[in-house]
Amino acid sequence: xxxxxKRSTIRDVAAAAGVSVASVSRVLSGKYAVGASTRSRVxxxxxxxDFVVNAHARALNQETPGTVAIVIRSVTTPFLAHVAQxxxxxxxxxxxxxxxxxxxxxxxxEVAAMNLMREQQARAVILVGGVLVTEEYTSRMIxxxxxxxxxxxxxxxxxxxxxAPDLPVTVVDYDNAGGAYAITSFLLSAGHRSxxxxxxxxxxxxxxxxxxxxxxxxxxxxxxxxxxxxxxxGPMTRAFGYETMRARLAEGVRFTAVFAGNDDVAAGVxxxxxxxxxxVPEELSVVGYDDEPIAADLVPALTxxxxxxxxxxxxxxxxxxxxxxxxxxxxxxxxxxVVRDSVCPPRTEPELRARRGGSGAL
Amino acid sequence: xxxxxKRSTIRDVAAAAGVSVASVSRVLSGKYAVGASTRSRVxxxxxxxDFVVNAHARALNQETPGTVAIVIRSVTTPFLAHVAQxxxxxxxxxxxxxxxxxxxxxxxxEVAAMNLMREQQARAVILVGGVLVTEEYTSRMIxxxxxxxxxxxxxxxxxxxxxAPDLPVTVVDYDNAGGAYAITSFLLSAGHRSxxxxxxxxxxxxxxxxxxxxxxxxxxxxxxxxxxxxxxxGPMTRAFGYETMRARLAEGVRFTAVFAGNDDVAAGVxxxxxxxxxxVPEELSVVGYDDEPIAADLVPALTxxxxxxxxxxxxxxxxxxxxxxxxxxxxxxxxxxVVRDSVCPPRTEPELRARRGGSGAL
Numbered sequence: 001x002x003x004x005x006k007r008s009t010i011r012d013v014a015a016a017a018g019v020s021v022a023s024v025s026r027v028l029s030g031k032y033a034v035g036a037s038t039r040s041r042v043x044x045x046x047x048x049x050d051f052v053v054n055a056h057a058r059a060l061n062q063e064t065p066g067t068v069a070i071v072i073r074s075v076t077t078p079f080l081a082h083v084a085q086x087x088x089x090x091x092x093x094x095x096x097x098x099x100x101x102x103x104x105x106x107x108x109x110e111v112a113a114m115n116l117m118r119e120q121q122a123r124a125v126i127l128v129g130g131v132l133v134t135e136e137y138t139s140r141m142i143x144x145x146x147x148x149x150x151x152x153x154x155x156x157x158x159x160x161x162x163x164a165p166d167l168p169v170t171v172v173d174y175d176n177a178g179g180a181y182a183i184t185s186f187l188l189s190a191g192h193r194s195x196x197x198x199x200x201x202x203x204x205x206x207x208x209x210x211x212x213x214x215x216x217x218x219x220x221x222x223x224x225x226x227x228x229x230x231x232x233x234g235p236m237t238r239a240f241g242y243e244t245m246r247a248r249l250a251e252g253v254r255f256t257a258v259f260a261g262n263d264d265v266a267a268g269v270x271x272x273x274x275x276x277x278x279x280v281p282e283e284l285s286v287v288g289y290d291d292e293p294i295a296a297d298l299v300p301a302l303t304x305x306x307x308x309x310x311x312x313x314x315x316x317x318x319x320x321x322x323x324x325x326x327x328x329x330x331x332x333x334x335x336x337x338v339v340r341d342s343v344c345p346p347r348t349e350p351e352l353r354a355r356r357g358g359s360g361a362l
Numbered sequence: 363x364x365x366x367x368k369r370s371t372i373r374d375v376a377a378a379a380g381v382s383v384a385s386v387s388r389v390l391s392g393k394y395a396v397g398a399s400t401r402s403r404v405x406x407x408x409x410x411x412d413f414v415v416n417a418h419a420r421a422l423n424q425e426t427p428g429t430v431a432i433v434i435r436s437v438t439t440p441f442l443a444h445v446a447q448x449x450x451x452x453x454x455x456x457x458x459x460x461x462x463x464x465x466x467x468x469x470x471x472e473v474a475a476m477n478l479m480r481e482q483q484a485r486a487v488i489l490v491g492g493v494l495v496t497e498e499y500t501s502r503m504i505x506x507x508x509x510x511x512x513x514x515x516x517x518x519x520x521x522x523x524x525x526a527p528d529l530p531v532t533v534v535d536y537d538n539a540g541g542a543y544a545i546t547s548f549l550l551s552a553g554h555r556s557x558x559x560x561x562x563x564x565x566x567x568x569x570x571x572x573x574x575x576x577x578x579x580x581x582x583x584x585x586x587x588x589x590x591x592x593x594x595x596g597p598m599t600r601a602f603g604y605e606t607m608r609a610r611l612a613e614g615v616r617f618t619a620v621f622a623g624n625d626d627v628a629a630g631v632x633x634x635x636x637x638x639x640x641x642v643p644e645e646l647s648v649v650g651y652d653d654e655p656i657a658a659d660l661v662p663a664l665t666x667x668x669x670x671x672x673x674x675x676x677x678x679x680x681x682x683x684x685x686x687x688x689x690x691x692x693x694x695x696x697x698x699x700v701v702r703d704s705v706c707p708p709r710t711e712p713e714l715r716a717r718r719g720g721s722g723a724l
Contacts, residue, residue, distance in 0.1 A: 043528070047508040065474055075437040075446050075462060084437050088464040097475055100437060100462035102450040112427055113459055146409040166405070267659050297629050299661035 016045035067097045068317050069117040070126040070158075073105045078292040079262075079309055083128050083158060086313020094321050096123065107140065114144055118151045124170075124320040126156040126313075130206025138163045145169050158316045159307075160205055172316045172331070176206060179305035179335035180213025183287050184259060186303070186337055188221045191345040192257040192285060195223075197231040198244050198269065199261025207236070207261060210289065214259060229253070236261045241268025249276045256285065256346035263288040263295045266302055270342075281344040291338050301340035308333055378407035429459045430679050431479040432488040432520075435467045440654040441624075441671055445490050445520060448675020456683050458485065469502065476506055480513045486532075486682035488518040488675075492568025500525045507531050520678045521669075522567055534678045534695070538568060541667035541697035542575025545649050546621060548665070548699050550583045553707040554619040554647060557585075559593040560606050560631065561623025569598070569623060572651065576621060591615070598623045603630025611638045618647065618708035625650040625657045628664055632704075643706040653700050663702035670695055 014021045019038055027042040068091045072080045084100050091098040099122070101113035117125045125148055131137060141163035145155045149168035156170045163169070187195055197214055200207025211231065218225050232248075234240045241260055248255075249272065260266035266288030273280050280286050280300055288295060288304040295302040312333055318325060376383045381400055389404040430453045434442045446462050453460040461484065463475035479487045487510055493499060503525035507517045511530035518532045525531070549557055559576055562569025573593065580587050594610075596602045603622055610617075611634065622628035628650030635642050642648050642662055650657060650666040657664040674695055680687060 040528070043504075043508070046505070047512060067478070074450070075443040076440070078438070081437040081443055084464065088436075088466060092466060092468070092471065097471070097478055098464055099478075100464060102446070102460055102462060104450060104454060106454070109454065109459070116429070116459055116461075142405075143408070146405070150409060166402070271659070294656050294659060297633070297656060297660055 012049055013042065013045045016049060017041040065095055065097050067091075067099050067117075067120055067122045068124045068126070068320070069099045069101060069113075069120070069122040070128060070313070070316075071101045071103060071110060071113050071117070072128050074102055075100060077129075078294070079290050079307070080128055082309035083313040083316075086310035086315075087126060087317055088313075089310065090314040090317035090321075094317065096317075096321070107136075111140065111144070114148065118148055118153055121151060122153050124154050124156050124317060126158050126316045127160060128158045128313075129160060130204045131160060132201065132203050133163075133205060134203075141169075142167060154320045156316045156320060158312055170316070170319050172312060172319060172333070174307050174312055174333040175335045176209040177213035177216070179289065179307070179337070180210040180259075181217045182213075182335070182337045183289065183303070183305050184214045184217035185221070186339070187257045187259065187285060187287060187343065188217060188223065190257075190285065190343055193223055193346075194255040195230065195257045195259055196248065196253070196255040197259045197261070199232070199234055199236045199240055199265035201235060202233050207233070210261065230255075236265055238264045238268040238271075241265035242272045243268075245269040245272035246276065249273075249278060257343070258284065258286045260286065260288045262290045263292040263298075263302060263304055266304070266342075267294060267298055270298055270300075270302075281342050283347060285343040285346070287343060295338070296340070298342075300342045303340045303342045304338055305335050306338045307335050374411055375404065375407045378411060379403040427457055427459050429453075429461050429479075429482055429484045430486045430488070430682070431461045431463060431475075431482070431484040432490060432675070432678075433463045433465060433472060433475050433479070434490050436464055437462060439491075440656070441652050441669070442490055444671035445675040445678075448672035448677075449488060449679055450675075451672065452676040452679035452683075456679065458679075458683070469498075473502065473506070476510065480510055480515055483513060484515050486516050486518050486679060488520050488678045489522060490520045490675075491522060492566045493522060494563065494565050495525075495567060496565075503531075504529060516682045518678045518682060520674055532678070532681050534674060534681060536669050536674055536695040537697045538571040539575035539578070541651065541669070541699070542572040542621075543579045544575075544697070544699045545651065545665070545667050546576045546579035547583070548701070549619045549621065549647060549649060549705065550579060550585065552619075552647065552705055555585055555708075556617040557592065557619045557621055558610065558615075558617040559621045559623070561594070561596055561598045561602055561627035563597060564595050569595070572623060592617075598627055600626045600630040600633075603627035604634045605630075607631040607634035608638065611635075611640060619705070620646065620648045622648065622650045624652045625654040625660075625664060625666055628666070628704075629656060629660055632660055632662075632664075643704050645709060647705040647708070649705060657700070658702070660704075662704045665702045665704045666700055668698050668700045670697075 010021055010024050014024045017024065019042060023038055024042050027039050068087060070084050070087045072084065075081050075084065088098040101117065103109040103113055114125055145167045148155045154170055155168065156172060158172045159174060162171050197211065200210055215225050232244050234244065245268065258269050260269050266286055269286055270280060273284060278284055288302050291304045291306040295304050315333060372383055372386050376386045379386065381404060385400055386404050389401050430449060432446050432449045434446065437443050437446065450460040463479065465471040465475055476487055507529045510517045516532055518534060520534045521536060524533050559573065562572055577587050594606050596606065607630065620631050622631050628648055631648055632642060635646060640646055650664050653666045653668040657666050677695060
C-alpha cells in the first residue's frame with residue numbers, strides 16, 4: 001500500500017525538473033506549448049514527486065474517506081442499478097465513497113467481495129434483491145453477518161429478508177406483497193377473472209412474496225387459484241416471458257390478462273403478442289412489476305408496480321450511518337401501481353370471435 | 363484492518379460453545395431445530411472465533427484476490443453498465459475481483475475513488491465513456507495516470523481518448539466515427555437528404571467524434587452541412603430528445619430523418635412523434651446509437667449502431683492483465699448498424715400533404 005506522501009508543490013516540481021513554475025503549469029495545462037525535453041523533465045519530476053494538481057490535492061492527499069459497499073449480481077439489471085444509484089447518492093451526502101461489487105451470482109465471488117469489503121472496513125455492506133434460499137445460503141449469510149460485525153461493518157439486506165433471527169443485520173425492504181396485491185386487484189376490478197402469472201422461480205424470496213400477494217388478491221375476490229393453469233414459474237427474463245407467452249398462445253389457452261413477474265418478462269410477453277397478432281390491451285391485458293425505465297416506452301405503455309428503488313438504496317445507507325435518525329430497521333418502503341395503457345376490461349368471447357374471424361386463440 | 367485469522371473449525375466452535383458438532387451444524391443449517399440457549403452459545407462461539415463455513419472457508423481465509431476497478435458516473439446508464447459487466451466477466455476469468463466506483467460525475471469523488479483504488483493496488487483502473495475536455499480535466503488525468511503508475515496500477519481509458527501523449531495509459535476504444543458514418547450513410551442511401559442530428563454536447567469526446575462521422579458521410583454524399591439547421595447540441599437524454607423534437611415539429615421545420623445521438627435521445631424523439639401524430643418511419647425516419655436493450659422494444663424497433671460494450675470491458679481488462687497476448691493497446695473494436703424498423707425512404711411533399719390533409723408539418 002502506498003504511503004500517503006507529503007504533498008509536493010508545483011515549486012518542488014519546477015525545482016526538480018530545473019524549469020520555471022510557468023513551464024510546469026504550461027505542461028500541466030495539457031496544451032504542450034513547450035519543448036519535448038522540458039515536458040519530459042517535468043513529467044519525470046511529477047512522477048518522482050507523485051505530484052498532485054492543486055485542484056484535487058486535498059482529495060488525493062487527505063485520508064481516504066470511508067466507504068459503503070453494495071454487492072450485487074450485475075449492474076445491467078435496472079432494478080439493481082437503481083438501488084446502487086440510491087446507495088451512491090446517500091453515500092455522497094454522507095461523504096462516503098461507494099463501491100459496487102458485482103458477483104455474477106457466484107457465491108464464492110460474493111464471499112470474496114464481502115471479505116474485501118470487510119478488510120476495507122466498509123461501514124455498510126449491502127446485499128440487494130431476491131435469492132434462492134438454500135441451507136448453504138442461510139449458513140453462509142449467518143457467517144458473513146457475524147464476520148462483518150466483528151470487523152465493524154454492518155450487513156444490510158435490501159429487498160431481501162433476514163436470513164435468520166437474532167443476527168447483526170439491518171433489513172430494508174419494500175412492500176413487495178402489497179404491490180402484487182394492488183396490481184392483481186387492478187386487473188380483477190377491471191373484470192378479469194382468468195389471469196396468468198408468468199415468471200419468478202419457486203423458492204426465490206421475491207417471487208414467493210409476489211405470488212403470495214397475487215393469491216391473496218384472488219382469494220379476496222373469490223377467484224379460485226390453480227397453480228397448474230394460472231402460474232408459470234421460471235426466470236424473470238424477457239426471453240422466458242416471450243417463450244412462455246408464445247407457447248400458451250399456440251396452445252390456445254384461455255385467459256384475459258397476464259401478470260408478468262417483472263417488466264422484463266412483460267416486455268417478452270408483449271413481443272410474443274405482437275408476433276401472434278394479439279392486440280394488447282383489446283384482446284389481452286398485461287401488467288408487470290418494478291416500473292423499470294423501459295415500462296414507459298413499451299407499446300402499449302405498461303401498467304406496472306413502482307418500487308422506489310433509489311430510496312431503497314438511500315435508506316439502506318441511512319439506517320447504518322444514522323441509526324438514531326428515527327428510522328427503524330423494520331421500516332417497509334411503500335409500492336404503488338402506475339397506470340398506463342396495457343389494461344382494459346376483458347372482451348366477451350363473441351366479441352373476440354367476431355373480431356378475430358372465429359380463430360379465438362384466447 | 364482485520365488480520366486474516368487462522369481458520370477455525372466446526373469442532374472449535376462446538377468446543378467453545380460446549381455443545382456437540384451436530385448441534386453447531388443444526389444451528390448453522392438455519393433450521394433452528396435447537397433450543398434458544400444452544401443457538402445463542404453457538405452464535406457467540408461463531409462470532410468469537412470468526413468461524414467460517416467450510417464451503418467458503420477457502421474464499422474467506424485465502425489472501426484477498428487482486429482487483430480491477432472501473433470508475434463510472436453511474437451504473438444506471440446501460441452503456442456504462444454493460445461495459446462494467448464486460449470488465450466483471452474478464453476479471454472473473456482472471457481470478458480478480460471487480461470493483462465499480464460510481465462518482466455521479468463529481469471530479470473530486472472520481473479522484474477520491476481512484477485514490478482508493480490506488481491504495482487497493484488495483485491492477486487496472488478503468489475510466490469509461492466520453493467526457494467534456496477541459497484543461498482541468500486534462501491535467502487531472504495526467505496526474506492520475508502517473509500517480510497510479512507509481513503505485514503499480516494501470517489507468518485505462520475505455521471509449522475515451524488518451525488525455526495527452528506519452529502517458530502510462532492504456533486506451534481501448536470502439537469505432538465511434540465509423541458507426542456514425544455507417545448509420546448516416548444508411549439514411550442517405552435510403553434517399554434522405556435533410557437529416558436532423560439531435561443530442562451530444564459540444565466538446566464532449568464521444569459527441570464530437572459522432573458528429574464528425576455524420577459530417578463525413580454527408581460530405582461523401584455531397585450533402586451540405588449546416589450546423590444551424592441540421593444539428594441540435596445538448597445532453598444525450600430521453601428528455602432532451604423529446605423536448606427538441608416537440609419544438610422542431612411545432613416549428614414545422616422540414617426534415618425527413620433524425621439521427622439521435624444515442625438510443626435514449628431516440629426514445630424521446632419517438633415519443634414526441636407519437637404525441638404529435640407523426641408516424642415513424644412512414645413520415646419520419648429515426649436512427650439512434652448504442653443499441654441499448656431498449657432499442658428492440660421501442661415501436662417501431664430502432665435501427666441503431668451496435669457497440670460491443672461487453673467486449674469493450676473485457677478488452678480493457680485483458681490488455682492490462684495479458685499485455686503480451688498479442689492485442690495491441692491501439693486496437694479499435696468495430697461497430698455496425700443494426701437494421702430494424704425505424705427507417706424507410708422519404709415521402710415526397712405531395713404524398714405527405716395527401717396523407718396529412720395539407721397540414722404538412724414535415
